[in-house]
Amino acid sequence: MSLIVQKFGGTSVASVAHIENVARRILTSRKEGHDVVVVVSAMGDDTDKLVALAEEVDFRDCRAQREMDVLLASGEQVTIALLSMMLMKLGCKAKSFTGTQARIQTDAVHTRARILNIDIASLKVQIDQGIIPVVAGFQGRDSEDNITTLGRGGSDTTAVALAAILEVDECQIYTDVEGVFTTDPRVVEGACRLDVITFEEMLELASQGSRILHSRAVEFASKYQVPLRVLSSFKDGPGTLITNEGQSMEQPLISGIAFTRDEAKLTILGVKDIPGIASAILGPISEANIMVDMIVQNVADDMSTDFTFTVRREDYDQALKILENIAQKIGAKEVKGNNKIAKLSMVGVGMRSHAGVASKMFRVLADESINIQMISTSEIKISVVINEKYLELAARALHSAFDLSGASLDEPTTTD
Numbered sequence: 476m477s478l479i480v481q482k483f484g485g486t487s488v489a490s491v492a493h494i495e496n497v498a499r500r501i502l503t504s505r506k507e508g509h510d511v512v513v514v515v516s517a518m519g520d521d522t523d524k525l526v527a528l529a530e531e532v533d534f535r536d537c538r539a540q541r542e543m544d545v546l547l548a549s550g551e552q553v554t555i556a557l558l559s560m561m562l563m564k565l566g567c568k569a570k571s572f573t574g575t576q577a578r579i580q581t582d583a584v585h586t587r588a589r590i591l592n593i594d595i596a597s598l599k600v601q602i603d604q605g606i607i608p609v610v611a612g613f614q615g616r617d618s619e620d621n622i623t624t625l626g627r628g629g630s631d632t633t634a635v636a637l638a639a640i641l642e643v644d645e646c647q648i649y650t651d652v653e654g655v656f657t658t659d660p661r662v663v664e665g666a667c668r669l670d671v672i673t674f675e676e677m678l679e680l681a682s683q684g685s686r687i688l689h690s691r692a693v694e695f696a697s698k699y700q701v702p703l704r705v706l707s708s709f710k711d712g713p714g715t716l717i718t719n720e721g722q723s724m725e726q727p728l729i730s731g732i733a734f735t736r737d738e739a740k741l742t743i744l745g746v747k748d749i750p751g752i753a754s755a756i757l758g759p760i761s762e763a764n765i766m767v768d769m770i771v772q773n774v775a776d777d778m779s780t781d782f783t784f785t786v787r788r789e790d791y792d793q794a795l796k797i798l799e800n801i802a803q804k805i806g807a808k809e810v811k812g813n814n815k816i817a818k819l820s821m822v823g824v825g826m827r828s829h830a831g832v833a834s835k836m837f838r839v840l841a842d843e844s845i846n847i848q849m850i851s852t853s854e855i856k857i858s859v860v861i862n863e864k865y866l867e868l869a870a871r872a873l874h875s876a877f878d879l880s881g882a883s884l885d886e887p888t889t890t891d
């Protein structure tokens with residue numbers, strides 16, 4: 476007998492018929508002798524609909540953040556009740572738990588809260604009595620009992636955090652594709668399912684925009700060594716195991732391509748090249764709780780330089796206003812912005828030992844006449860910012876040039 480956490484995403488629970496399919500899957504695991512703790516998302520695109528309702532009210536005060544979490548958390552509450560009823564109808568003992576009832580303690584950062592602790596005593600009592608706990612993903616409560624949510628896609632993190640604390644044998648993330656692919660299979664037709672991928676690569680892919688897993692879920696899984704598998708709710712198969720490096724001798728050069736349109740770029744031109752200027756520009760941006768991703772400062776010419784950085788697209792308008800203010804204060808020449816950009820990243824642990832990936836990537840983009848606006852690299856990742864309208868073309872061209880649809884490893888010949 477083993478203990479597993481099974482998480483089902485929005486598409487997997489989009490209707491009552493889908494919920495029945497999920498309940499039957501859980502039942503199969505029970506019949507195989509496993510104890511199961513279930514985590515679910517809101518049905519279909521219900522969270523998007525709730526966000527749209529709040530946008531209609533259009534009250535952009537910080538007090539609205541608390542209410543936003545009360546609103547968003549309601550989506551998952553519907554699913555836990557319906558799935559528990561369905562499981563009981565099929566003859567199982569099941570009981571629903573909101574984040575608060577499951578005692579998922581978070582910090583107080585509304586809409587982007589982090590899980591601090593989970594008191595699993597009451598869930599354990601249920602498991603010991605043969606009851607399947609059905610826990611609402613994506614939500615918790617802060618130290619003052621306010622409802623909090625974990626950021627879009629956060630149900631994965633609920634599942635992995637529970638799996639870590641319950642020390643389960645496997646955490647299974649059921650979704651609408653058959654595992655982790657070399658890139659989004661909805662965008663690139665030839666994308667291939669990976670049997671295994673390392674935590675490190677998965678973390679890069681997730682944090683660079685591949686929404687198959689929430690990046691904090693991967694962080695948790697890596698930190699607490701939770702065996703994590705991504706599988707399809709609709710089709711049987713082995714899925715993708717996310718694991719530590721070193722299981723196979725041969726490391727792929729590139730494991731995957733991630734991309735996101737959730738990007739905007741801001742440039743402040745003609746700033747003085749003196750100590751403290753980066754802090755004068757980015758200080759007020761971070762005080763406004765705006766996350767900055769890439770940063771580029773050009774080499775100074777006549778003691779003046781240009782400074783460019785990227786933010787999430789939803790923060791663009793606010794960041795632009797702040798930057799215009801800063802420009803006046805520090806006597807900069809001009810502020811420019813562009814919110815029609817996208818970021819594409821190639822990820823692979825094999826990059827550590829192979830030169831030439833970057834130059835090949837740039838050549839492929841050049842051959843498609845795609846201009847690179849910004850570049851950033853880490854040991855196992857190269858990211859470029861490009862015009863959003865060329866994103867899909869770029870993803871397809873790179874996927875094919877690096878032969879990610881085939882089994883062979885691509886060895887670039889040039890050096891960086």
Ligand code: ADP
Nearest residue numbers: 484485486650651655656658659661685686687
């Ligand atoms: P869920 O609602 O189950 O959490 P999501 O929509 O959050 O599902 O994530 C699954 C989607 O992630 C897939 O439908 C696919 O379009 C997208 N995706 C992006 N990158 C990848 C990738 N590398 N492998 C598989 N799916 C990916």
Ligand code: ASP
Nearest residue numbers: 516522613627628629630
């Ligand atoms: N329902 C939330 C969302 O759509 C959380 C999740 O699905 O993981 O973002």
Ligand code: MG
Nearest residue numbers: 484628686687
């Ligand atoms: Mg998701």
